[in-house]
Amino acid sequence: MCRWLAYSGEPLRPSTLILDAEHSLVKQSLNSPLGAETVNGDGFGFGWYPSDQVTGGKPALFHSIEPAWNDQNLRELTQAIESPLFFSHVRAAGGPPIQQTNCHPFRYENWMFMHNGFLGDFVKMKRDLVFAVDPSLYPHIHGTTDSEVIFHLALSLGLRDDPIAGVTKAVQLVESVGHEHGIRFPMQGTMALSDGATIWAFRYSTQGRSRTLFHSADIDTLRELYPEMEQRLKLFGRHAHVVVSEPLNELPGAFLEVPESTVAILDESGYHHEPFLAHDD
Template identity: 60%
Template structure:
């Protein structure tokens, strides 16, 4: 479907994760061993918050329909920018057309959202889903993807004040609509949401066989385990990532997020909570 990276920590050049790691996001766009599709060449996007900005400021956004491995502007930007929190996403289109407005991440005020997966038979469910979106948000929808529709549905259901609850309500509503329209297992994926300070990453699917999701292990522990690996010194203390698949093959560097779980990254620390474990 897609691959994505979410980073939070000391300000970092995105190129460190997107280009320079052994299994970087750009490398995954060409070859993704854990992805549903091996190649993710249907566009790229990156959203980032500027260092020192007050909470509540909107992130900057760059999106392109070119494959990530081919986009020269991406390389220039990823080396020039420094950010304490950024999202990046490579797309494998599952139906909606390849156009800039369909590239992730999606933005609303200070919020960003990205998704790896699919709302199955979205064309069948689309009208009913969009009718649930608040009118003021409906007019801001610029693309045609299931992901943007789900983002706006979650915003309608209170994302700004209750991210975990809003995502649960939005996904449950899609499942209700899917059941009413005889769509089997309508929701599949991993979802990342941020307000610029905290990252919420959800691993959930209606059939409870979701796409992969991992978070990085504590950097201090990794440096003690691997004192001779120079690339670990590139990251400041407290640097953490959540990813669709690991950015390196270093044993112990990444921990898989369990099925039907939300991983919360806040102030350099993780916590996990069950998410829709009792859903049908």
């Protein structure tokens, strides 16, 4: 359906990953070997927390319905700024129209969210799910995607106090409503969430066959594995990490797959994995 990338670490020019990597996000928009669709040209989004901003501040957003490979503004912007935490997303529309309000990431206060996947037969569930959004949050839903509804459901169900619990309750509600409507597999996808300090990356589907998700190895590990790449790795600080729909290069050991039904938590101490709505064997 889509491809996405989330970075956290020392301030970095986003173009380093979004444009310049061997298998960058822009290149994935043209050719995504691990994606459900090989081309993701139905718009894109870029969201970032400014380097000079106090942690927990509001992120900035740039959305466009242009294909990512064809947008000069994306190149100008990602080459001009530096950010310690940013999201980027390229879209393959699965039904909702191609418009800026349907481009990820989505934002509420200091939170950013993006999703690769879908809600099965969303049109059957939409009314029930939208009515479950807190009335104070409903006006902040500007587009028509199932992804934006998931985000606002999680906000309604406690995301700001406990991100994992909020997303858990939102997904459980989606599955409950879906099953009431006779939908066998209501939830599919990977999701990224941040408050400006931590990234939570979820991989989950009702079917247990979720979209792909990977995160990078630590920079020190990469230096040990590939000493010949020292000059290239100098672009990154020791705390640089990236979570991606698919690897940005083909180097063995550089990217590690996030297991099924898992949330990968990325903070100052590195990665931690926790089970997320694990299916019974």
